[in-house]
Amino acid sequence: MSESMAWLTRDIRKARKQGPAEVARRRGDRLADLVACARSASPYYRELYRGLPERVDDPTLLPVTDKKHLMDRFDDWATDRDITFEKVRAFTDDPELIGRRFLGRYLVATTSGTSGRRGLFVLDDRYMNVSSAVSSRVLASWLGPLGIARAVVHGGRFAQLVATEGHYVGFAGYSRMSQEGGGRSKLLRAFSVHEPLSRLVDRLNAYRPAFVIGYASTIMLLTAEQEAGRLHIDPVLVEPAGETMTDSDTDRIARAFGAKVRTMYSATECTYLSHGCAEGWYHVNDDWAVLEPVDEDHRPTPPGEFSHTVLISNLANRVQPFLRYDLGDSVMLRPDPCPCGTSSPAIRVQGRAGDTLTFPSGRGDDVRLTPLAFSSLFDRMPGVELFQIEQTAPATLRVRMVKAPGADADHVWRKAHDGLTHLLADNKLDNVTVERAEEPPKQASGGKYRTIIPLPA
Template sequence: MTQDNAPSSMSWLGPDIRRARKQGADGLARRQQARLADAVARARTKSPYYRDLYRGLPRRVDDPTLLPVTDKRRLMERFDDWATDRDVTYDKVRSFVDDPERIGDKFLGRYMVATTSGTSGRRGLFVLDDRYMDIGAALTSQALATWLGPSGMLRAAARGGRFAQLVAVGGHYVGFAGNRRAAREGGWRNKILRAFSVHTPLPELVAQLNAYRPAVIIGYTSTVMLLTAEREAGRLTIDPVLVQPAGETMTTADTDRIAAAFGGHTVVRTVYGATECTYLSHSCAEGWYHVNSDWAVVEPVEADYRPTPPGQYSHTVLVTNVANRVQPFLRYDLGDSVLLNPDPCRCGSPLPAIRVQGRAGDILTFPGLSGDEVRISPLALSTLFDRTPGVDLFQVEQTAPSTLRVRLRLAEGAAPDLVWRSVESELKVLSADNKLAEFTIERAAEPPEQSSGGKFRTVIPSPEH
C-alpha cells in the first residue's frame, strides 16, 4: 500500500471543518493556502505530468493563479504521467472499469475508480483515494447538520434515518460505485443507504420509494423533478425530511416547486460538484452554493483565464481539489459558467457563494405505448454511453418525437460496427423498459457537433418540448 493512501485517523476532520467555519474567512483562507501548497508540492514531486508543467514555478505555491490550467482532455492524454502512484496506468484502469463485476471493488486494493462524461461528453477515468472520500463524507455530514438543524436531524432519525440515493447503475459512476462499496464493506452506512436506479421505469421507481419510505432523497435533478410531478399527482406518497437534487443546474422555481410538492416540512437543498470534486459546494436557504473553500478553490474566469469580476457570469470555472492525492485536480477547467456573490450571503455563512448557469438537465419526452407521454432523464441516456467500451465522445439528439440521432466519436482501435451494435441494443432495452411507442434510432455519419460556445451538448431534447 502506498503512503499516500495509507489508513490514518480522520477523527480531527469534523472538528476542523466546524472550527474553520467559526473562524470565518481568515481561518478558511489559511487552510486553503496551506493545503494548496501541500497539494502542489506533492504533485510536482510524484507526478511526472505536474513536474513538467510546474517547471520554473516558485518552490512554494499557495496562490492558484500562478498555476497553469488543466482540463479533462489534457489529463486523459497524459494519464500514466498524471497519477502520483506509478502503479496507476490507463490500461489497468480501463480494464478495471470495463468489467461490471468490479464495480465497488478497490482498484489495486486501495482506490475507488469512477467514470464520467461530464459536460463535454468525453469519458473520464478518475481514481479516488480514501482521504478524498473521507473528506467528502465529512463535508457532506456538516452540510446535512446545517440544513436540518437539531430538530430536523431528530425527525430524520425518528424515520429510521433511511437515505434513498438515485443513481446511474451498470457502470463505475461515483454514486453507484460508492454504494456498492458500502454494501460490500458493511457498517452503518450500508444499513441506512439504499441505491435506486435512475434507469428504472418511473412507475416502478415510485412503487419502490413508496415501500422504502426514505427520510432523505439524494439524486440527479432531472429524476427528482420527475418524482416531484409524481408527488403532485398523488402517486408518490413519501414525506421525506430532506430532498437533495444534484448534478444538474436548478432554478429557484424548481426548488420552490419541489418544496411545495413535498410539503412544508421538507427541506430542499442542492449541491454543485463533479466527480473531480464531489464536495465542491452545498446550497443555502438563500439559493446560493457555498464553496467548501477550506478544501477547494473555485475561480470564475474568462476565456483567456483572466478573473471574472464578482457579480458577473464567467466563461468557465477553474476548480482545485486539494484532497485527492492520487490524481491531483489543480486549476482544472470544469466548463461551467458561474457567478461569484460580491456580497456576504444573507444566510450568514462565511464560505464563498456562487450561482451556476451550466449543465442544464433537460428531460426527454416520448410517446408511450398506451398513448401517454413517457419522460426520461437525460442521465439514463448519457450513462448508457459511459458504460459502452469504445465510445470516446457521444451526442444524442431527439430529432422527432420518437427518433434519436446518435453521433459518436470512437476511441482509438474501437470497432465501429461492434460499438454501434452495443449502443443500439442498449437503446432498444431502454425503449422496451419504458414502454415507448415507435422508437427509431439513427446512426449519424457526422461526429458530435459543438455549440457556438465550443461545448458539446451530450443530450439534446426535441425543441417541441
Template sequence: MSESERSLKHDVRQAKKEGTAGLRRRQLARLAEMVAHARAHSPYYRELYRGLPDQVTDPTVLPVTNKVKLMDRFDDWVTDRAVTLKQAEAFAASPDLIGRRFHDKYLLATTSGTTGRRGIFLLDDRNMAVHMALSSRGAPTWLSTGDVMRTVLHGARTALLMATNGHFLGYTGAMRAGEESSWRGKVMRVLSVHTPLPELVEQLNRYRPVVLIGYASVVAMLAGEQEAGRLRINPVLVQPAGESLSAKEFERIATTFQAAIGTVYGATECPFMASSCRQGWLHVNSDWVVLEPVDADHRPTPPGEVSHTVLISNLANRVQPILRYDLGDGILMRPDPCPCGSPLPAIKVRGRAGDIVSFPASDGGQVSVPPLAFGTLVDRTPGIELFQIVQTTPISLRVRLRYSHGADPVQVWPAVRDQIRRLLADYRAEHVSVELAEEPPQQSPGGKYRTIIPLSGDQPVQPQ
C-alpha cells in the same frame, strides 16, 4: 470513526468558526502542499510546473489543465508510479469490480463522456475522508431539530437514485461503503435511474424513504408522480443532485413533497465543492477547494457576472492531483456576503459552457445561445415536467418533452414552440427550425438528462 476522521471533522467546524481569514489560511497552505506533492511525485506536473517558484500559493500562476490533457498523460499524471492507464481501463471495463478497491487502495470512478472524452479518476482515502467531513456542513442548514428527530424516528431510510450501469462516482462509492460497512440494505437502498418510471415509483412506495437523493431531473419527474398521486412518500429531506434546476423547479419539488431541500455541487474530479443554504446559494468549501470563475481565455470573471467556465483545484486528492482544471461549468460568484451568514463564498451554477448552442446568423456570422436562455423559457411554460432540446443540424432543433400530469400536449407544445422561436429571433436566428420529437427526453449513459445537446455533443441526436 478513526482519529484522522475526527480530526478532519473538527477542523471543518473550526475553519468555519474562524471565518474568512481561517478559511483562506487553510486554502493557501493546502494549495502550496498539493503543488509541492504534485511536482515531487507526478512527472506530468513536474514538467508542467518547471520554471515556477519553489512555493506556490497563488493559483493563477499555474497553467490550466483539463480532462483531455490529463487523460492523454495518465501514466505520468498519477503520483502512484505503480498505476497505469491500461490497468485502470481493464478495471473500469468490469462491472463485477464496481465498489472494489483498485490496487487495494483507491476508489475508481469514470465520467460518462456525455460532454467529451470519458475520464477515469482515482480517489484516495484522504479525498473520501474530506468529502465525508464536509458533508456535515450542509445538513444543519437544511434540517430543523424536528426534521432530524423525524428522520431518526423513521430509521433514517435513504433512497439513492443512481446510474447503476458503470463505475460512476455515486454508485461505486455506495457499493464500496456497502462492502466496508453493514449499512447497505438497512438504512440505505440504491435504486437505478434506468428503472422504468412505474417500477421505480412502486419500489419507492414500498421502501418509504425519509431521505431521497438523486439526479435532479429524475427527482423532478418523481415530483410529477407525487402530484399525480401515483407516488406516495413523505420524505423529510430531498436532495436533487448532479444537474441544475431553476428556482421554480426547486420550489415545486419542495412544495410537492412537503420536505426540506438540500443541494450539493460536486463532480467526479472534486465531489465536495459546495452545498446549499436556505437563501438558495451554494457555499464553496474554500478550505479544501479553489474555484476560479473565468472567461473563455481563462481571465478572472468579476463577482456578479456569469463566467464562461470555472477552474477547480482539489486540495485533498494526492493520487491524481486536480489543479487549475477546466471543469466547463459557468458560475456566478456572489459579490457581497450571503444573508444566511455563512463566511464561505457563495455561488450559483448556470450550466456548462459545452451546452452553448451556436447557429449561423441570418445576416452572416454566427450566434450563440446559452443553455440558461432556453431553460428559463421552457421553465416558464406550464405543463412541462422535463424537456430536452437537441440540435440535429446547424439550423434545426428537436424538442423532447415530458408533460406534467393532466397537461394537454395540444396546448403546451405550441406555447413552447412559440417561446423558442421568439428567443431565436432575438438572437438573429429566426431561420432555425423547431420541431417536436416523438420520443421523450433521453438519459445519458450516466443516468442524467442533459437539457441542451448541441450538434457538437456526442449524445445521439436522432430518435433512439
C-alpha cells in the same frame, strides 16, 4: 498528523468557527502541500510546474489543466506509479468490480462522457473521507437539531437515485460502502434512475426514505408522481444534484414533498465542491476546494458577472491531483455577503459553457444562446415535465419532451413551438427550424438528461 474521519470532522467545524481568515490559512497550506506532492511524484506535474516558486499557495500561479490533457497524459499524471491507463480501463470494463478497491487501495470512478470525453478517475481514501466529513457538516447545517430529530424519527434512511450500470462515483461509492459494511451502509440504498418510473415509485413507497438524493431531472419526474398521489413518501430533505435547477423547480419539490430542498453543485472531480443555501446560492466548501470563475483567457471574472468557465482545485485527492482544472461551467460569484449568513464564497451556475448553441444568422455572423434562455422558457411552460433540445443541423433544433400527467401532448407542443419560435425571432433567428420529436429525451449512460445538446464540433 492523522487525518482520520473523526479528525477531519472536528477540523472542518473548528475552521468554520474560527472564521474566514483561518479557513484561508488552511486552504493555502493544503494547496502548497498538494502542489509539492504533485511535483514530487507525478511526472506530468513535475514537467508542468518547472520554474514555479518552491512553495505555491496562490492558485493563480499554476497553469490550467483539463480533462483532455490529463487523460492524454494519464500514466504520467498519477502520483502512484503503479497506476496506468490500461489497468484502470480494464478495471472499469468489469461491472463486477464496481466499488472494489483498485490495486487494493483506491476507488475508481468514470464520467458519463456527456461533455464529449470520457473520464477515468482514481480517488484515494483521503478524498473520500474529506467528502464524507464535509457532507456530514453540511447536512447538519441544513437540518438543524429539529430536522435531525425528525430524520431519526423517520428512520434516517437515504435513497440515492443513481446510475447503477457503471463505475459512476455515486454508485461506486455506495457499492464500496455496502461491500465494506459499517453503520452507514444500513441506512443507504441505491435506486436506479434507469428503471421504469412505476417500479421506482413502488420501491420508494416501500422504502420510505427520510432523505432523497439524486439527479434533478429524475427528482422532477418523482415530484409529478408525488403530486399525482402515486408516490407517497414523506422525506425530511430532498437534494437534487447533477443538473441546474430553477427557484420554481425547488419550490415545487418542497411543496410536493413537504420537505426542505437543498441543491448541490459538484463534479466527480470534486464531489464536495459546494452546497446550496436557503437563498438559492451555492457556497464553496473553500477549506478543501478552490473555485475560480475566469474568462476565455483564464483571467478572473469580476463578481456579479457570469464567467466563460470555472477552474477548480480539489485539495484532498493526492493520487490524481486536480489543480486549476477547467470544469467547463459558467458561474457567477456573488458580489456581496449572502443573506443566509454563510461566509464562504457564494456562486450561481449558468450551465456548461460547451452547451451554448451557436446559429448562423444568415447575415454572415453567428448568434449564441445560452442554456438559461431555454430553461427559463420551459420553466414557465405548463405541461412539460422534462425537455431536451438537440441541434441536429446548424439551423435545426429537435425538441424532445415528457409531458405532465393529464396534459394534452399536442397543446403542450404548440406552446413549446410558439415559445421557441418567439425566442428565436427575438434573437433574429427566423431561419432556424424547430422539429417535434416523437422519441423521449435521451438519457446519457451516466443517468443524466442533457437538456441542451449542441451540434458536434
